[in-house]
Amino acid sequence: MEKILSKKALPQWVKTLTSYKVYFPKKDKDERWNYAEIDHEDINLAFLNTTLPPKKLLFPQKELFLEFAKTADGDQETLEVKEILPDEQPVVIFGVRPCDARAAWLLDKVFAGEFTDPYYWKRRNQTTLVGLACDTPPWENCFCLSVEGSPCSEEGLDILLTDLGDKYFVKSLTEKGATLIRAGKKVFQNPKPEDQKRAQAVQAESVKKIKRQLKDARAISSTLKRMFDSPLWDEESMSCIRCGICTYLCPSCHCFDINDELESASPLKGNRVRTWDTCQFPDFTMHSSGHNPRPEKASRLRQRLCHKFQYFVETYDKFQCVGCGRCISLCPVGIDIIKVLEKVNQHGT
């Protein structure tokens, strides 16, 4: 279904969503944006993009898996293990850029398949993503077009908003999206033919504005296979400081750790918890014996790029990178994956 929503009416729509937890991008004192639960005052979508992608709400930094406790009844000690699923709570996230939604769509593939992840899916199924098409590229390093995305793509979204100046062109893409629009009722108007034409024109214009490009991304996939032992990785990773910024801020990275966190050792009580982890930390692949398949920064940089541009393509026929540009903009030492992959292409041919 397609509707028109005037920008002034956006807060009214949000007011009708009483049963949902609503998230909007919120600006902090340093002009950086992050998703936060709104308190009805500053609702507006005049933002570029958030530092932390919406993955932090679907796949949070800390996820409780289960709790275990030993209870003593006289001499008898019983161990009880209980599953803890995320709370039942419908969520709406407004202002999701198409690249971040596409990343959520890619994460859906990872967490489904032969084994489904109940924690991810509990959150994903109760979350509605309202996207905002990019009329200008939100980051200087956006390159979504090169990885088969676009500033107005629809994968992963439930609703797509296109900015027409004083109003939004609202396109519902799924049943969850339709439900959200129906909740707003009279706040919406029906679109006129010129609105549809404007929306298409805005989207076509936005595609032309993406500045950065990664040429022949598909060719890079097969070149990477031949470059496994290349000295290029050593050169490009010399300045890497092996922090976790590129992977933690990436909307489609999903590596995690599982640990037991104790509240008390005796009597035994604690939780099994999932936390974000990154292939860039040295001990990610380290065996207990001390043997580490990826001891060097070079092998870890190679792993990240090959996973995004070769291994994921071999499994799902899609790039795992959505071209959001966060890793390039926020890497403390300026490692630029577009430049690295361009060198891969040059070396390989």
Next chain:
Amino acid sequence: MAKIEDLKEEAKKLLREGKVKYIIGYGVGGNGWTAVPVFIKKPEDVDGLIWDPTCVHNLARFLVDEKRRKAKEKQPDARPVGIIVKGCDSRAIVVLLQEKFIDRKDVYILGVSCEKAGVVDDKKLAKKLKEKKPKKIELGDNGQFIIDTDGGKVEVPVEELLAERCLECKANFPVIYDVLSGDKTKRAVDKPFGSLEKIEALSSEERWNFWRAELEKCIRCYACRSVCPMCYCDECVVDSINMAVAADTSAEEKAQKIKWIQRSSESSENFVYHLVRAIHLGGRCIDCGECERACPLDIPLRFLNKKLEKEAKDLFGYEAGFDSSLPALISCFKDDDPEDFIR
């Protein structure tokens, strides 16, 4: 004024004569104008070196990588590495020398003086330029930054764009060097530790709430620790991302390793991580500001380290990173050290 050309000749000579393994310096990054760390191995690549107000990185951090690399080699190349340093970065090298982490013969220091300027804070720059996109920044002759933008040249007095740490800087020129470009002129600093005033004026409850709000944001990416030259421990005592185990480490030793904090980013864990790191940097931090710059969530980490720097000065009259012959603050004592906090 410091000019990179002064150092390029020296750099080319060092590489041609094989006196250094490689030179760590600044080059132009992917976006065409801001600096990134570069590693120059061949004399013909030396022309890629730059020096401008975007050279924020503390290159002393890569001396830690160099040491780790040498430790893994069977027959390590004993030649020094060349390194380009600003005043603050040179103090980091002095701290590493004080702690005997590296030897003086391991580095050949090419110093550049910031004179009365320093480096640009990219957030202040974005606010100043608003919609205009910068293409290049240079230091002018009259205490201003000259910024080339897509909307023409803009001139801004340096005080408006300098990083906060530059406004409190104690070392505008390197305190240790083999070659120096630029004059040894200092900026007048009216209020060293002036940036702490706002926080020190808060009551302890307000301070607690301030830090709780800030540290709740932390996602424990460890960029702050990874970018710091002084956080060189192979296995961090607070939360390690690197197990220092070998094939002959016993199972009991591995099983009994203490986990001081959990990996999950709860407020309590984040507090312990940041406070322990600040304490371990007490008397060692030289305020290069990289931890705060690297943080993707803008946590004001400099306040923590700056406060401890102030304590080191007030209590022990000690300033880190000026004299490499002095022992590290926490590894020595004087008979007249204050004892009023021992009850």
Next chain:
Amino acid sequence: MEHNLYLPKLAEITGIKEEVAGARAIKTFRTAFTNGTRLEYRCGQCAMLSVFGKGEAMISISSSPLVKDYLQFSILKMGRVTTALHELEVGDIIGIRGPYGNGFPIENWKGKNIIFIGGGIGLAPIWSVLQTTLLQKNEYGELTLIYGARTSNDLVFRQECEDLKRKMSVFLSIDVAEPGWNEFVGFVPQNVLDKKPSPSNTVAITCGPPIMIKFVIKALKDLHFEDGQIYTTVENKMKCGIGKCGRCNIGPHYVCKDGPVYSWAELKNLPQEY
């Protein structure tokens, strides 16, 4: 709702046998689920064992799927979780979730000769195949075991290996000569070359330390075994066990899900990062 794959089922330790004492201790644990259920699994599959409060470890199931009374795991004391397991006693409760992995394709090996080549604790993953083929001996060709360890004290299933000698060819070895040792002295790959198994209608399975696997594969190639005739299990650090956390990722595969059993024909095409 579908069963939560991260939730372990509680199991009681019904038997503990000390195979190897000392610094590189190995214990064999027999377990049974507290709710009386049984696990259906294939030879070569693994399970995640939980010691609540310490963590989980992925261990291969070393008993044959045809044995219904218990699930057997042979565990080398290596780190936090395995040390905690070694401190448990009969009657203690652990968590088990699984089975994970792809298992050995033993249905394809009916009628063939099978050579089991193990080193140290590496005998445990292939023990389940060995026991299964022994129980169905008339469906397979000749069975041979070539197994070695550092010293005679480091050999696992020592008594069982001696008993096996009545049913099949068993060639043991240790690295350095000891008084009283009458069999081969040397590394396992050298023992393989010494015994010269024929590749004709034969499948070879090997498991052990990475360096041993490398040289055993080389020895088998020297003996003219084809890549598709050589099978091994790959070990990698694992946490989730279901191919999501990324830790055991090699190329497009997750060892916990697409492995750990690989033929050399498949393994040589993956990035050599394990």
